[in-house]
Amino acid sequence: MSFHSGEITVQTQAGVREEAQRLCNVISSTIKPSAQEFLHTQQLAIASTVDSKARVWASLLTGKPGFVEVLNTQIIQINATPIQTDPLHQNLQNNNNIGLLVIDLANRKRLRLNGKAEVNQENIKVQIQQVFFNCPKYIQIRHIEKTVIDSLEQPETFIRDALSETNQLWITQADTFFIASYHPESGADASHRGGLPGFVQLVNSNKLVFPDYSGNNMFQTFGNLIVNPKAGLFFIDFEQGHTLQLTGKAKVIWDIERLSEFAGAQRLVEFNIEQVLEIRNACSRRWRFGEYSPVNP
Numbered sequence: 001m002s003f004h005s006g007e008i009t010v011q012t013q014a015g016v017r018e019e020a021q022r023l024c025n026v027i028s029s030t031i032k033p034s035a036q037e038f039l040h041t042q043q044l045a046i047a048s049t050v051d052s053k054a055r056v057w058a059s060l061l062t063g064k065p066g067f068v069e070v071l072n073t074q075i076i077q078i079n080a081t082p083i084q085t086d087p088l089h090q091n092l093q094n095n096n097n098i099g100l101l102v103i104d105l106a107n108r109k110r111l112r113l114n115g116k117a118e119v120n121q122e123n124i125k126v127q128i129q130q131v132f133f134n135c136p137k138y139i140q141i142r143h144i145e146k147t148v149i150d151s152l153e154q155p156e157t158f159i160r161d162a163l164s165e166t167n168q169l170w171i172t173q174a175d176t177f178f179i180a181s182y183h184p185e186s187g188a189d190a191s192h193r194g195g196l197p198g199f200v201q202l203v204n205s206n207k208l209v210f211p212d213y214s215g216n217n218m219f220q221t222f223g224n225l226i227v228n229p230k231a232g233l234f235f236i237d238f239e240q241g242h243t244l245q246l247t248g249k250a251k252v253i254w255d256i257e258r259l260s261e262f263a264g265a266q267r268l269v270e271f272n273i274e275q276v277l278e279i280r281n282a283c284s285r286r287w288r289f290g291e292y293s294p295v296n297p
Contacts, residue, residue: 007223048099048180048190049091058180058234099188108136138194141290180232181224211265238287264297
């Protein structure tokens, strides 16, 4: 596997080009036994897709353990149906590129996959192009509750052009979110971001800023953003099952003076919001907080 021009540009500017190149061998085009074993027990994934207006979205997928089923070393089947107002299925009808992050919060493990999707009524099949494990940095431990909530309340959807006051409070208290990005040739990507509450700062109801900490030096997300600034952010209320999806444009900031505002930041991302999709009672699963990552700045 090789990196695309955007990834190489960011790796070079960050001064980690050689380190990144040595990591190429961790990216595989097949699902190895360790990845198959991991997927067999997982219940949470984030998907990155692109809509008909070329906007990028991050969406939630959950299911029983092993709902991401390995059919063979190059094909997985996702046995989960997103709620009707989530754009995931419609997006894949328009553009079959998909990025997936399957994450185990309790054990701080995450697996990234991307490829081409085939949407069926009850599942999504994905022909894998890339798959690799990520490091456990900045993942806050959360334990999934054994009981699935059979909520009497139906999902409620709110579409806005800007963040409500409730949304703003939610974001400023968040310790975890997910980011979706897309490269026209290399495909979609979904990634995790974590830090102490307050690590995401609001500029106004249409703009937020968050830090980028030391990571694996491959810069898939940032490489995509350099080429295509369109991105999606996803926040989840782990205790109540509400979700918040933002789509807009991201700008990578290297300004040293601005970095000083965020402890441990090596870069910043400024995200301009174009649309907000809030779904209350979106998820029937609940997670109980365990502990913050010991490496959070």
